[in-house]
Amino acid sequence: MKTLLITGANRGLGFDFTRRMAETGWHIHACCRAPAQADGLQALAAKHDVTIHALDVADFGQIDALKTKLGDEPIDVLFNNAGIMETSQRTLSLDHTNQMFDSLDEDEWMAVMRVNTMAPLRMCEVFVDNVAASDRKQILMMSSIVGSIGSNQTPRWYHYGTSKTALNMVMRNLAADLKDRGISVVSLHPGWTQTDMGGPTAALSIDESVGGLFKVVETLTPNDSGRFIAWNGDDVPW
Template sequence: MGTWLVTGANRGIGLEYTRQLAEAGETVIATAREPENASALASLVQRHPQIRIEALDLEDRASVIALGERLEGAAIDVLLNNAGLYGGSWDNASHRQSHNGMDYDLWEQIMRVNVLAPFQIIQVLRANLSAGQRKLIINMSSDLGSISNNTQGQSYAYRSSKAALNMVTKGLSVELGEQGFTVISMAPGWTQTDLGGASAQWPVEASVANQRKVIAGLSKADNGAFVDLLGQKVPW
């Protein structure tokens, strides 16, 4: 068993990761922007005391630094940079990312949360990960971040943030790979979350279960890869 740090653990994919990992006996450091309002996460802690909830506001660089200070000396085996921002659901917010209706403030916010924050988290927790066994970093990307697969346009802010996150993954895989790290981007599939909606292909439980199977089979040879929840390579 090991220790995972999961960002955005108060709902959706992050909450389900926390549940499945805890049930499997893993120790989970679960972050949420407002832990006092994360009732579903608090319920999990009651059943699984090895879950540790930590406050983390991805829009606040000081909050990321403070998390690192609180976790000083704690070994982390796997970092799951899961938390991300779209700005609403696909159905009710996509117009804010259209060519004719772009909300530029939202675009800047999405870039801070989806790109800058994951990079800073890796930087702040590098010593913790170095002390871990797997030294594994998973950046939660999206099929929408694939430039090759973009045949629809739209969602410019979210797409560009995930493409940028993929570049961060690739760059860090080169630099940190020399130190024994494995850094990958994961596309979780069209999942029934607040973003994906109820008509999405994958129930959140199945999406996470499949992702965990892929993660369990990762090796150093996968460093710098962009894979989906079935283990297939996603074109950049």
């Protein structure tokens, strides 16, 4: 039996990835901020090997408490999926004036960095021994092409974009730091997808995006560690 620990499992890409893994027989520790409101996840847990945990990743005390609950249980795949565009709005839009040039909000920027960049690293620090004790030994970071410097031709969201660029550097550091323990670490770009964050006009359905990511993750090998990979398997420019 293989085990997945995933954050932001209650909706969007995280929920669909969790569903697919559960349906293929994985044991899942599915984390979300409000389990009582996570109807889809509750229904999934009634049918499959899914344990739901309350976890706000911005609260590092809650990450430590989850470690106490899970103890030394091996975790084959740790998926740091939870992410935000900003604290108050769910959908990507160029009208996000508090993160465009001339109207930045430093407190908000820190809040986005905490969820998108610092919390994934904290999760890795806390659960690294669990991952090292597993067969697969994989860590996935949900990044975004918005964090890609090489492909950035137009103004993009300062808070969100820099948080994902920094996440990619965290990933590269981890790939080097954890190589000797046999742990692979990659960043993933799911494509612009029709979730609450991506909005209804996004290019990809959740099925297309997560279907692609699922194949990418299934075929990952240690040689892929340190890569920034799109949902279709292509490398994303740094």
